[in-house]
Amino acid sequence: MERYFFDVENGDGFMRDELGRELELNLEIANEIAKIVMDIAGDELNGSDNVRIQIFVRGENDRPIAVSLLTFTTHWAPQTP
Template sequence: MPKYYFDVENGHGHESDDIGSEHQTLESVGLHIGKILTDIARDEIPGTHSARIIVRARDEQGNHVGKGRLSFETEW
């Protein structure tokens, strides 16, 4: 099964995924991007007024295969 890597950018900088995870399809890769975004948002958004999180997926050859982005902002 192909392995994909999920790199994250957020307010704390850039984290490269050196471990990766196996996915049968690109649809599965996209769903995993969404899971990563929601997991990070749950941990980082409470207690902040704004956040921007980007997850980029790459295959074993380093080719970009997908991206997800989440932005959050409150005003009062």
């Protein structure tokens, strides 16, 4: 099993994952990315209309594995009197 690290960049800035998680398959990595994004989105989407969450996955020795991006934007229609 290899250890993967999931660094996060969002409205709070860049947060480097120092612990990582031991995973075996790409599917497990994708599932972990989804869990992280959903946790962050649940907090940040509350009342916000512009959120960007980026997850950088790296393996041991800091080699890049994947990047995932979630963007949520609301475009409001013009109000008519």
